Amino acid sequence: MNTYDVMVIGSGFAGMAASLFAAKRGLSVAQAGGTGGIDFSTGFIDLMAVHPVAGQRVWEDPYAALAALRRDLPLHPYAHVTDDEIAAALGEFAAFLGDNGLCYTGRPGRNTLTLTSAGTVKPTYLLPCSAWGGVEALEAKAPTLLVDFHGLKGISARQIAEVRADWPELRTARVRFPGMGGELYPEHMAWSMADQARRIELAEAVRPLLGDARFVGFPAIFGMTDTMAVVRHMEELLGRRVFEIPTLPPSIAGPRLRAAFDRGLPVLGVRTYTQKLVSAAEVSDGLFHFTAGSGSTAVRIAARGAVLASGRFFGKGLKADRHAVREAVFDLPVSQPGKREDWHRAEFFDPRGHGINQAGLETDAALRPLGADGRPFHPRLHAAGAILAHQDWMRMKCGAGLAIATACKAVRDLNQNL
Amino acid sequence: MTTLHTRVLIIGAGATGAGLLRDLALRGVPALLIEQRDVNSGASGGNHGLLHSGARYVASDREAAMECREEGDILRRLAPQCIEDTGGLFVAVRGDDERYVADFPGLCAASSVPCRGLDLGTARAMEPSLSPDLVAAFAVQDGAVDPFMLSLDNIAQALSLGSSMRRNLAAQSMEVENGRIVRVLCRDITTGEDVRIEADLVLNAAGAWAARVASLAGARIGMLFSMGSLLITQDRIATRVINRLRKPSDADILVPGGTVSILGTTSIRVASPDGCRPSVAEADRIIDDARAMLPILERTRYIRAYAGVRPLVSLGPAGDDRAVSRGFALVDHAADGLENFITITGGKLTTYRLMAEKAADLACAKLGVAAPCRTRTEPLPASTLGQWTEPGKGPRTWVDSRTEDDLVLCECEMVSRGVIDSIIDESGAMRGRSMLKAIGMRSRVGKGPCQGGFCGQRVTGHLYDRGMVSGMQGLAELKTFTERRWRGFSPILWGVPLMQADLQEALYCGSMDLEFGPPPSTRDDEGACAPVAKEPA
Structure with missing residues (x-):
């Protein structure tokens, strides 16, 4: 059996980032995880935008928000990484995605307000280049046509236009997607857009509706692997700027990210075990021994170090029974509210966020989770991403950024100990 | 101000009020049923079934x-x-x-x-x-x-016999002259519109709110x-x-x-x-x-x-509420100097029909109507109003009759857009301000494992598409709907439901920033209690 330098547990943003950073630093990497958060991603890479959450203060400068956060909440995992480390990690991550056909963009040092499928706008830091036209159209309140499709649920152009009362020149149209009927799925539509003939048919359906529109927005369906080529072709066919809006999951944004990693990580030598949750872990002879998957397809993996990036409840990194929250792989101590009454607030949208969202792993400054004795559980076990305690990525708008930055930090510190 | 005239006004659309509406209609006395929230939003919905x-x-x-x-x-x-x-x-x-x-x-x-x-x-x-x-x-x-189907079927038959109903209409005050209630002043809680109702006879079937309604006429009921x-x-x-x-x-x-x-x-x-x-x-x-x-x-x-x-x-001092009679109370407020006012409350879902019968007997005696009760012998026709509350009905119908263009908006419970449309079309005037909530009450939308995370937004999109909501209203309704469902989810969030809640918050707050923006459309104390449609139902 091979012994890897690093076992990465989890295949969301944090796990993918940890594998990427470790492989780039010359480490041998195995990675295992189920489908998780990344499959439900909008594709936006948030860095940091809201602090304090109770006051719902939105920051345009994410680094200013980080400074305030580190001052006010010194236990937040961002307190363990510097701005320079964050910027470098995001840069490396975005460059990797770009190399693998997924173009990302944003404004250095500034959050960008971007349109969601609900019609709301949210601050994010990096976004797919295919969405950028929407940012420009929104900022200029430019004459824009928003197209949606018969049979595609999870996005209503009319809803977006109604909610955006501040954008009077936003018009909508619903068209039939060429070559498909009944209920449509973004992934099928995206694959079919690889065919140039399909784009021409779609452009023909939309052209009579253009009017004075300078931009045309579509649900995100423009190809799985080379989205910007499809966008540019559509722009050429329509003579207008074209952009995408991610749909409600299952959207194409998650599969695009996954596909980029599926292409890029093996090239870097990462051994990935997809659709296999790590079900057991032991430490012996100075090595970690993991079991990934279950039953006859289970595999055993040995590694000298590990990054625990298994996510929260939806990712199955944390699990809860009626009485307590537990960590799923090592049964590490989980910082959590004392009793279940304090896990959730009476109102779902309470701006303060729910107590359980701050639950997670306590770590040292090197992001090593602490054992029951308050000392690092193992000198070469690090944690990254949403499983870390004292953060609320959903309310602070820091999900992907936190995952990428802590993964980078975890890998760097682990590398020093290998 | 709108003034409505009716021979009989019934206050409260729980099982008793619905049963009373039907009982009277079958005796040839069409009545007006008003409800401050929605059908079965009190104890008639919040029970075991x-x-x-x-x-x-x-x-x-x-x-x-x-x-x-x-x-x-x-x-x-x-x-x-x-x-x-x-x-x-x-x-x-x-x-x-x-x-x-x-x-x-x-x-x-x-x-x-x-x-x-x-x-x-x-x-x-x-x-x-x-x-x-x-x-x-x-x-x-x-x-x-299924208490919800029961009430809707009662209401549906009564409506077919000339009765009428208004949701979201709360009695605010009563004008009493010469020992009679001459006017009931109501407010539409969603629009703020004031409505005056003049009735020969007022029947209070407001369940747990009966004492409050009685007090509007100066009558006292110990509850x-x-x-x-x-x-x-x-x-x-x-x-x-x-x-x-x-x-x-x-x-x-x-x-x-x-x-x-x-x-x-x-x-x-x-x-x-x-x-x-x-x-x-x-x-x-x-x-x-x-x-x-x-x-x-x-x-x-x-x-x-x-x-x-x-x-x-209340029949006197009682330590354990279960020791207080679960039998019902029929009060002729003539004893309080109010000749045209009757309260029927208490009781159990199982005895709703008997309660309606007894109250209708008394009402008819006051009205001089001799027609006997028919609900003891006549079947209750199944209606289309109640049909989508039935568990399993959605999938069966979708499989049997879907058209190519129909979409399943709620995948957990297989509720299609066609079903949502038929609910929208049939509920008509009963929609109230929150169409989404009305749909939630009349179907399985929001009751499956996704806890409304997906279907809530999809149905909202459809309501925008149909022009049923505009501006921020649809998002406000979605937030109201979400908060309403949250009351039921938050006590049982461990294991898989906690994973679902994690996903729902990732979608609604992580992706769509819905914690910002418009507050819920009504701060609803709203039937805080009641799930209304029989769950799972």
Whole structure:
């Protein structure tokens, strides 16, 4: 059996980032995880935008928000990484995605307000280049046509236009997607857009509706692997700027990210075990021994170090029974509210966020989770991403950024100990 | 201000008010039914959906037991679409009061409630989830009833006979002249519109709110409010209703409903019928207690909790709310100097028809109408209003009749856009301000494992597409709907439901920033209690 330098547990943003950073630093990497958060991603890479959450203060400068956060909440995992480390990690991550056909963009040092499928706008830091036209159209309140499709649920152009009362020149149209009927799925539509003939048919359906529109927005369906080529072709066919809006999951944004990693990580030598949750872990002879998957397809993996990036409840990194929250792989101590009454607030949208969202792993400054004795559980076990305690990525708008930055930090510190 | 004229005004669209509307209509007296929220938004929705055999009351209230037995038989015969005739068991486990067990068959016989002793092996073969510590078991004629379908079917027939109904219309004050209520002043709680209603006779069927309504006319009714919480399991745990064979207490009834089971209940005295909600502590208490009877309840997955407030008419000092009569109260306010005012409240879902009959008898006597009650013999027609509350109906219909362009907007419960459209079209004037909530009440939308995370947004999108909502209103309704469902989810969030909640927040807050933007469309105390549609239902 091979012994890897690093076992990465989890295949969301944090796990993918940890594998990427470790492989780039010359480490041998195995990675295992189920489908998780990344499959439900909008594709936006948030860095940091809201602090304090109770006051719902939105920051345009994410680094200013980080400074305030580190001052006010010194236990937040961002307190363990510097701005320079964050910027470098995001840069490396975005460059990797770009190399693998997924173009990302944003404004250095500034959050960008971007349109969601609900019609709301949210601050994010990096976004797919295919969405950028929407940012420009929104900022200029430019004459824009928003197209949606018969049979595609999870996005209503009319809803977006109604909610955006501040954008009077936003018009909508619903068209039939060429070559498909009944209920449509973004992934099928995206694959079919690889065919140039399909784009021409779609452009023909939309052209009579253009009017004075300078931009045309579509649900995100423009190809799985080379989205910007499809966008540019559509722009050429329509003579207008074209952009995408991610749909409600299952959207194409998650599969695009996954596909980029599926292409890029093996090239870097990462051994990935997809659709296999790590079900057991032991430490012996100075090595970690993991079991990934279950039953006859289970595999055993040995590694000298590990990054625990298994996510929260939806990712199955944390699990809860009626009485307590537990960590799923090592049964590490989980910082959590004392009793279940304090896990959730009476109102779902309470701006303060729910107590359980701050639950997670306590770590040292090197992001090593602490054992029951308050000392690092193992000198070469690090944690990254949403499983870390004292953060609320959903309310602070820091999900992907936190995952990428802590993964980078975890890998760097682990590398020093290998 | 709009003025409505009606011969009879009924206040409160729970099972009793709905039954009363139908009873009067069948006697040739069309009435106007007004409801401050929505159909069954009080205790008529917030209960087990248990069709009592009467066995639960044989020791405490023989009259109630006999009423239940008789009314249960009538409903099984005349409203079969609303009933699942499951049969029931009463079971005792080691440690339960042996004297109660020994007395039970004799007490049933004394109330003419059919009851058959079972040997323990037979009982466990019938219901394999029963505890190995079983010490006694009896078979009774309990069943399950869909209270929402029941009320809607009653209303539907009454509407077809010329009656009418207004939702979201709350009685605010009453004008009394010469010993008669001459005007009831109401407000539409969604639009703020004031409506004046002039009626010859006013029937107060406001359930737990009956004392408040009576007070508008200066009449006093002593009432106690007892909040009960219930839990819904993801799977159907038992084929039959299972009762704990002991003095009525907490967490001693499990009622099957379609593909799920409903476990409860508790009894907590509350000061007001408004704003009740199930809590973490009560959910735990129910499970901690009921697992002695059915150990699987410790491990099974729960999908929701809900609470209802029982209206108990106070007959004097009482320590335990269960000791107060569950029998109903029919009050002729002539005794208070109000000739045209009647209150009917208390009682049980199982006896709703009898309550309506007695109240209608009194009403007709006052009106000089001689027509006899027909609900004891005439079948309750199944209506299209209630049909989408039935568990499993969505998938069956979708498979049978879907058109190519129809979409499944709620995948957990297979509710299609076509079904949503038919609800929108049929509810018409009953939509109120929140169409999404009205749809949620009339269908399975939001009741499956996704907890509304996906279907809520999809249905909202569809409402925008159809022009049913505009501007920020749809998002505000979505937030209201989400908060409303949250009351039921938040007490049972561990295991898989907690994962679902994690996903829902990732979508609504992580992706769409819905914690910003418009506040919920109504700060609803709203039937805080009631899940309204029989869950799972």
